[in-house]
Amino acid sequence: MFILVAGFAATDIWRFLGVYLGGKLSEDSDLLVLVRTMATALVAAVIGNLIVFPGGALAHTSLDLRIAAAALGFVGYLVSGKRMVVGIATAESLLLAGLYLNF
Template sequence: MSFEGPWPYIYIAIAGWLATDFWRWSGVIAGNRIDEKSEVLNWVRAVATALVAAVIAKLIFFPTGTLESSPLWLRLGAVLAGALFFFFGGRFRQILGIAAAIAFLAAGLAIIGA
């Protein structure tokens, strides 16, 4: 097999699908058997929420790459703008929250010239 052109990408897509598809179907099957109000599911939700919060905190306080050149107040402002649009965004709150945070950060970086 030649690794030129689209073949590496096709290989990665197939290998990634095979490696994760079993776990996806296992989650679907197990998820149908778990009571929505069970302690196990509450624990899973708490762990998932904590992981997302940890990633966001890391991006705010210990950024890498391009985000590292932005000041802390700008990163915190972007989170605040995203949160406000999320909570008051209505039906499209997720998209609005993400777009508002990105727009705030981009505008701030353009203004300060970073």
């Protein structure tokens, strides 16, 4: 029930509104830009928390290792011309190498 109200309803309302408004509101309108930046910052905050305050097995790794793996993975993503596979693979192999070397 919790999932249905806080999850399903809270996401699909935007999808429905999107269909309804499709074509009526310009994609570049100022209000939409503000809404997009807020949503982006919120999801970025989720990412930051997942890296700085992780759970489970990832919590046993050092913060430096996690930040270094994520940052270098992101650099790899940018350098490779925004290829997600490169970014993810770089971060994962650095993390595993760091764990293996007990870093």
